[in-house]
Amino acid sequence: MTERSLGEWLAYLEQLHPSAIDMGLERSREVAKRLGLGKPAPLAVTVTGTNGKGSTCAFLASLLREQGQRVGLYSSPHLLRYSERVVIDGREASDAELCQAFAAVEAARGEISLTYFEMGTLAAFWLFERAGLDAVVLEVGLGGRLDAVNLIDADLALITSIGLDHADWLGDTRESVAFEKAGIMRAGKPALCGDLDPPSPLLEQVVALDSPLFLRGRDYDLALSEAGWSWFGLNAAGQVLRLQSLPLLDLPMENAALALQAYALLDLPWDEQAIVRGLLATRVAGRLDRRTLTWQGKSLTLLLDVGHNPHAADYLAQRLEARPPAGQRLAVFGLLADKDLPGVVAPLLAQIAQWGITPLNTPRSRPAAELAAHLQGLAARVVQYPSVHAALAGQCDKAASGDEILVFGSFFCVAEALDWLAGQG
Secondary structure (H helix, E strand, O other), X not given: OOOOOHHHHHHHHHOOOOOOOOOOOXXXXXXXXXXXXXXXXXXXXXXXXXXXXXXXXXXXHXXXXXXXXXXXXXXXXXXXXXXXXXXXXOEEOOHHHHHHHHHHHHHHHOOOOOOHHHHHHHHHHXXXXXXXXXXXXXXXXXXXXXXXXXXXXXXXXXXXXXXXXXXXXXXXXXHHHHHHHHHHOOOOOOEEEOOOOOOXXXXXXXXHHOOOEEEEOOOEEEEEOOOOEEEEEEOOOOOEEEEEEEOOOOOOHHHHHXXXXXXXXXXXXXXXXXXXXXXXXXXXXXXXXXXXXXXXXEEEEEXXXXXXXXXXXXXXXXXXXXXXXXXXXXXXXXXXXXXXXXXXXXXXXXXXXXXXXXXXXXXOEOOHHHHHHHHHHOOXXXXXXXXXXXXXXXXXXXXXXXXXXXXXXXXXXXXXXHHHHHOOO
16 A cells, blocks of 8 residues: 555545544444553543533643653544644644554554544554553544443543533433433443532433442532632542642643642642642643734734533633633634524623634634624624635734733634734744
8 A cells, every 4th residue: 555644644534434423332342352452541531521521630630740651542533733633641642643542543443444533543543552651641533322432431530511512412401401411321430520510310320330430519629719729629639639829821721720630539649739730831732822922013912722512601701700801802703604603602792892703724614604693683783704814814904002802712713813813923
């Protein structure tokens, strides 16, 4: 077989399976068996949730690496490079490594058709198993129970939050979503939940599996102030641990608190200084991602966030209200057609002085005219642009020094914004 470049592999994977999403573990499990894949590392942590998966994974991986652990981190989707999805001991997998892994999976799958995500997940597991890691932190792609990541029997199962998204696959109630996400839990293994009101299917699954459950608000929690935050939780022996006067973080501290509870259950040193270093070192592009930009002599702040559902919009609105800009706040906003437009817009209306509306560079984009019509019906100030790049330039032109430009609504929107920012160098 002629060797493919990474770009050629990804193009091939996109057309390999008749549908982009095809839930179920049978195909992936059989190919994993043919590859001889086992557990990718002695410690495996699986993370699901409606929002907050990426930052929770990043916090936990950073805490582990601060203790000298060699960690594999698997996440999705990526923003600019596919290699963002597969991080091995702090570095993104190289193109050559990814191509080698895809070739191994391709050779093993034979007649079995795999989706893009399934191929990528098996390739990541293949690389992790060969890297001599101490731990892997694995972000579920969609749901939990039938997601390819759930091939791994994790030592810890983390559920960040439970809200409505991907209704075609997970159902249109919190109960149906909770059932799917509870599928990552394993008998007798600890389960952690950051949702303050977990639906009954999750609690029922905990009982059925006899899994130790650690709930936010009961077994661990955080308290925020203007100057910092504090945390309490439990270690594996049930002893209470406390951290006081922690520095405020740009990423959601609720997710840091969940990662801290997960770390507390592991047989690793509890060194407050090392923990703080791990938290402060955590970065996730596109999640409450604050950048500064000088534009035509003006100093502007850009805040990029991939939030695209009502739950994420509620959280984003809270963070915006708590940190108003020196001037006014403008937006660059694009949304996919299958997302809840009223639910995403409503929490943020009071925080945004002017909306820059744009289509996204995907057939799945909601037309800008629909976004504009909805916002104008709510008496919002709206300007339409033909692209994210044009919207950014246009909003920067309109902004005054000290203003903030919020870029949000989709991974596609933030990815295009990062691409535009890279060109402003």
